[in-house]
Amino acid sequence: MTEALAARFEEHRPHLRAVAYRMLGSLTEAEDAVQETWLRLARQDPAGIREIRSLAAWLTTVTSRICLDLLNARTARGEQPIDETFVPDPVITPLTSTDPEAEAVRTDSVGLALLIVLETLDPAERVAFVLHDLFAVPFDDIAEIVERTPATTRQLASRARRKVQDATPAPPDxxxxxxxxxxxxxxxxxxxxxxxxxxxxxxxxxxxxxxxxxxxxxxxxxxxxxxxxxxxxxxxxxxxxxxxxxxxxxxxxxxxxxxxxxxxxxxxxxxxxxxxxxxxxxxxxxxxxxxxxxxxxx
Structure with missing residues (x-):
């Protein structure tokens, strides 16, 4: 059961890492959040796992909650707003490559300008924006994660979207x-x-x-x-x-x-x-x- 579950989890790892990286701006913290997600899955009762209707949605929710806790902890420690010289961890790939591993890493990529703006958002705003605008998660699902109503969650994402659009011009070709x-x-x-x-x-x-x-x-x-x-x-x-x-x-x-x-x-x-x-x-x-x-x- 554990080997089969681990294999299913590995299928979702790239997606979970991409979600966590955009929320946290740190590759190390993103990997830690994904690993914690695996540990929580592995601790689930087999009967409970069978009741999960969508493993992808369940894993995304757990990862998002872990990231939200980390973002709230940063705020509690007084780490927000960020230092104006802060630069998030960049994902680096060759200009051209046929290496499958490099192509997999490329899926984690997001512009540094966007990550810098995301660092300035309220934790709930950041989670709502990342999940909805970048990964098309429905507001009803996000509302449960940020513990807000769907209407309030929609407003969180809207505020974040305006900040992002004002500060991050579209890149050229x-x-x-x-x-x-x-x-x-x-x-x-x-x-x-x-x-x-x-x-x-x-x-x-x-x-x-x-x-x-x-x-x-x-x-x-x-x-x-x-x-x-x-x-x-x-x-x-x-x-x-x-x-x-x-x-x-x-x-x-x-x-x-x-x-x-x-x-x-x-x-x-x-x-x-x-x-x-x-x-x-x-x-x-x-x-x-x-x-x-x-x-x-x-």
């Missing part, structure tokens, strides 16, 4: 995004300030998360405006040759690799062929915990 990222890298490598200004939106925002213990020029920071962001790019121009293109959260971005180690990951948001946001994760501890395809690192 990959080819146009890639041209903008390549132009940025070329200008940075050449130390061409004017070329950087051409590819950067006047109101571009650079968010660099180097971890709580970072210090010196690589410290966590939030930089606004094309001139200041271009200046930062020139400050780190020696690292520009180390950059290689990859999909960061499903969008074209940059991974900086030196001596076989990832030094930073940069998500890029592009609108009308100009970069409007750069999301840089340079926290060594968090980078070491990321799942990195060999094709990206080598």
């Amino acid at each position: 990959p080819a146009r995004q890639r041209r903008a990222v390549e132009a940025f890298l070329t200008a940075a490598r050449a130390g061409d300030f004017d070329a950087l200004l051409t590819v950067l939106d006047p109101d571009v925002v650079l968010r660099a998360d180097a971890g709580a213990l970072a210090h010196g020029p690589a410290a966590s920071k939030l930089v606004r405006g094309a001139a200041r962001v271009a200046g930062q790019a020139l400050l780190f121009r020696e690292f520009a040759p180390l950059g290689r293109l990859a999909l960061i959260g499903g969008e074209v971005g940059v991974v900086h690799v030196a001596d076989g180690r990832v030094r930073s990951v940069m998500g890029v948001s592009v609108v009308d062929d100009r970069i409007v946001a750069l999301h840089i994760l340079a926290d060594p501890g968090r980078l070491a915990a990321l799942r990195l395809p060999e094709e990206v690192v080598r």
Whole structure:
């Protein structure tokens, strides 16, 4: 029974991981939430398991409740609102790949800009939005998870949707995004300030998360405006040759690799062929915990 149940659970693991990642913004916490879901399933009485009409719905509900508890715990600890330099864990995949494992990881991908906005939502708003707008779960089912009426749950998702739409522009097609990222890298490598200004939106925002213990020029920071962001790019121009293109959260971005180690990951948001946001994760501890395809690192 246990082996058969485990096999059924594994069929749903990618979906549950995708749900948990979007709710938590942390790959490690998402994996922990999915594992806790399995433990709760395994502890169920066999008769109770047979009464579950839809295992997928049951597992999604349990995972969502676990995530909601974690989000509420963050709030209780005073972790909301998030630090303005915070960058969520990115899902990294090669630009092109026929590797089935890499393709499975790609299903977890979601843009960093969206995850940053989700971090600012009330826990119940986040759960309602993720389940309904991203996974088409009915409001009646979500209402039981967030312990609200269906009407109130609908309002939670609506408020979250407005915040997301206001803060996350639709990404361009990959080819146009890639041209903008390549132009940025070329200008940075050449130390061409004017070329950087051409590819950067006047109101571009650079968010660099180097971890709580970072210090010196690589410290966590939030930089606004094309001139200041271009200046930062020139400050780190020696690292520009180390950059290689990859999909960061499903969008074209940059991974900086030196001596076989990832030094930073940069998500890029592009609108009308100009970069409007750069999301840089340079926290060594968090980078070491990321799942990195060999094709990206080598």
